[in-house]
Amino acid sequence: MAKKYWLFKSEADVFSVDDLAKSENQTTYWDGVRNYQARNFIRDEMKNGDQVLYYHSNSDPNAVVGICEIVREAYPDFTQFDPASDYFDPSSKAENPAWLMVDIRLIRKLKRPVALQKIKENPELAQNKLVMRGNRLSVFPVTKEDFDEIIRMSETK
DNA sequence: GCCAACGTTGGC
């Protein structure tokens, strides 16, 4: 099965790529996805070895900052059962969890972040969901072409 | 801080 390519959003002051770099095995669980469309991507399509662009949203600057891979496929997001968590969902039942998570491991930080502004200026990326207004999914698929183009942008002027 | 976009909720 062919690898898939994804973009994961995180706010830099909540969990940045540097936080990920400092994590054990440079690996983290991806908690807090509370959108059904995003959940379905996690449940149905994300496979070990899939490649992930790590993007800082609500940050300065907003940018793709790293490359990760999926190292554990969908399993229940335990924060949905934790009343102390911001992500607590009292309607979710342990025997049928509503929300799932994957684990990702940092492959490397990009040499230079690729700013949203630069992505918008690149006509080859005009179809990428990142530049489309109103896209609020925290995880979504990107094409291999877009993935490669963003990495290329980080390595060239 | 503002506001547009859009998903979710709840009254009917």
Place this chain on the structure above:
DNA sequence: GCCAACGTTGGC
């Protein structure tokens, strides 16, 4: 099942 109200996201 419709749809208005509300809450959240995220760029600027």
